[in-house]
Amino acid sequence: MEITITRTTMPKQKPSMDGIPFGTYFSDHMFLMNYTEGIGWHDARIVPYGPLSLEPSTMVLHYAQEIFEGLKAYRTAEGKIQLFRPNENIRRMNRSAEKLCIPPVPEDIYLQALKTLVETDRDWVPSEPDTSLYIRPFIFATDAHLGVHVAKTYLFCIICSPVGCYYPEGLNPVKIAIESREVRAVRGGTGYTKCGGNYAASLHASDAAERRGFSQVLWLDGVEQKYIEEVGSMNVMFKIAGKVVTPSVEKLTVLPGVTRKSVIDVLKRMNYEVEERDISVDELIAAAEDGTLEEAWGTGTAAVISPIGEISYKDRQYTVNNFEIGELTQKLYDTITGIQWGKTEDPFGWVVPVC
Numbered sequence: 001m002e003i004t005i006t007r008t009t010m011p012k013q014k015p016s017m018d019g020i021p022f023g024t025y026f027s028d029h030m031f032l033m034n035y036t037e038g039i040g041w042h043d044a045r046i047v048p049y050g051p052l053s054l055e056p057s058t059m060v061l062h063y064a065q066e067i068f069e070g071l072k073a074y075r076t077a078e079g080k081i082q083l084f085r086p087n088e089n090i091r092r093m094n095r096s097a098e099k100l101c102i103p104p105v106p107e108d109i110y111l112q113a114l115k116t117l118v119e120t121d122r123d124w125v126p127s128e129p130d131t132s133l134y135i136r137p138f139i140f141a142t143d144a145h146l147g148v149h150v151a152k153t154y155l156f157c158i159i160c161s162p163v164g165c166y167y168p169e170g171l172n173p174v175k176i177a178i179e180s181r182e183v184r185a186v187r188g189g190t191g192y193t194k195c196g197g198n199y200a201a202s203l204h205a206s207d208a209a210e211r212r213g214f215s216q217v218l219w220l221d222g223v224e225q226k227y228i229e230e231v232g233s234m235n236v237m238f239k240i241a242g243k244v245v246t247p248s249v250e251k252l253t254v255l256p257g258v259t260r261k262s263v264i265d266v267l268k269r270m271n272y273e274v275e276e277r278d279i280s281v282d283e284l285i286a287a288a289e290d291g292t293l294e295e296a297w298g299t300g301t302a303a304v305i306s307p308i309g310e311i312s313y314k315d316r317q318y319t320v321n322n323f324e325i326g327e328l329t330q331k332l333y334d335t336i337t338g339i340q341w342g343k344t345e346d347p348f349g350w351v352v353p354v355c
């Protein structure tokens with residue numbers, strides 16, 4: 001499919017990358033493509049970044065038929081630009097699309113759109129340490145109609161934002177609170193998809209946790225509120241008595257993270273035993289109490305690898321690894337980011353060059 005490009009006549013001034021807050025500045029261009037029932041995806045185009053015009057009756061504003069993704073473009077020391085496992089994000093978006101009754105985007109058009117947009121905005125891919133260009137693809141229902149049913153028209157949009165660390169803490173440990181009242185996902189629901197509704201459902205508890213000084217909440221399963229699921233902005237992993245354990249994604253209530261999957265592959269290559277299984281909150285707290293909880297970290301595209309230094313449960317606080325970044329956590333961060341920024345060899349073939 002041909003992607004038409006209309007370049008901006010007013011390029012924006014680029015922000016300073018020093019401590020740049022996450023998701024605040026946007027590059028000069030965006031990708032748009034429409035879907036119309038009976039026609040399919042059409043009018044793929046790159047245009048200057050700017051406001052979208054929507055009728056107040058636009059269906060997504062009422063019924064949240066929307067999905068998104070998050071991936072990054074990295075600048076190597078040689079000045080080249082590369083993506084990290086974009087096809088994983090493309091496939092996950094199409095799995096989300098299936099659940100939300102949104103038409104899938106052909107994989108080849110999607111990848112072409114990502115590469116063409118990043119190449120158009122290549123000057124926006126920062127080169128400072130720990131920075132990258134965060135790419136946010138999203139699709140939403142655009143029918144101007146009130147009535148709860150599957151829409152007939154959609155807009156696929158990709159925007160880009162130069163970013164540093166997701167958490168203001170940087171690579172320093174974060175504090176998380178286990179949420180024992182509210183839930184993020186239930187079995188049979190949308191937990192495994194990246195839909196805006198999942199994040200809306202998490203706001204009430206996250207906001208309360210933030211007010212109490214925590215970066216995020218750690219969600220328990222929505223059935224028994226007994227098993228660890230995910231943090232919302234990242235998946236979680238624990239090193240308990242030398243083994244790495246992480247919640248399984250099989251029950252479709254946890255987001256199947258691309259960084260999660262990559263870290264598991266890296267750990268296996270390092271000969272670590274990794275268990276993807278149910279982890280009860282009781283098991284985690286017992287390990288924290290008897291000292292076998294050695295390290296804890298989150299994994300996500302935005303956060304990459306984020307050490308967890310404190311876990312709070314029912315008003316008790318448990319410090320992990322003296323609130324310091326653990327040896328394995330640091331090694332995983334170095335390995336994953338080393339591949340992403342092209343500093344270390346990529347034995348998995350994960351990196352996709354753009355230009």
Ligand code: COI
Pocket residue numbers: 069070071232233234300301302303
């Ligand atoms: C990502 O890690 O890319 C995400 O989409 C998480 C989001 C909360 C920033």
